[in-house]
Amino acid sequence: MTTPFSATTHPAGTGPVVTVLGEVDVATAPRLRAEIGALTLGPGQLLVIDLAGVTFCDSSGISALIAARNLAEEAGAGVALAAVPARLSRTFALIGLGDFFPAYASAEEAIASHPAVS
Known part of the structure; x- marks a missing residue:
């Protein structure tokens, strides 16, 4: 059974965290783009x-x-990307994007690596 796609945002001290579930493909990627495009990001945020x-x-x-x-x-x-699935991480490496995104084991680790925004 496949997990239905969803993208939800919640705030953290460093900036927004977007949690993505399910398949991100030609049918759902526009929804992910819209979720992220609706965010207001400021200098220094993560x-x-x-x-x-x-x-x-x-x-x-x-x-x-x-x-x-x-x-x-x-x-x-x-x-920063958090908890990148192994298959996607391998794809990033194969297409030359292995170092394009900072990646962390979890969202919490990504947040902890970045100074809080005042």
């Missing part, structure tokens, strides 16, 4: 994208993650 619940991610999903990074950079913020 956008954390928690991928622990992602069961599949195609090129559309990877594109949405790159768009999130671009949005964060335009705002003077950072971006």
Whole structure:
């Protein structure tokens, strides 16, 4: 049974955390882009994208993650991926994006690595 797609946001001391569940593909990536595009990011914040619940991610999903990074950079913020599934991590390495995103074992670890925003 597949997990239905969802992307939800909650605040942390360093910035927003977007938790993604299910398959991120051509049908659902626009919803992820919309969720992230609706965020207001400020300089020095960290956008954390928690991928622990992602069961599949195609090129559309990877594109949405790159768009999130671009949005964060335009705002003077950072971006970090948390709990990247092994298969997706391997895909990143194969297509040359292995070092494109800072990655952490969990959202909590990503948040702890970044200074709190005042």
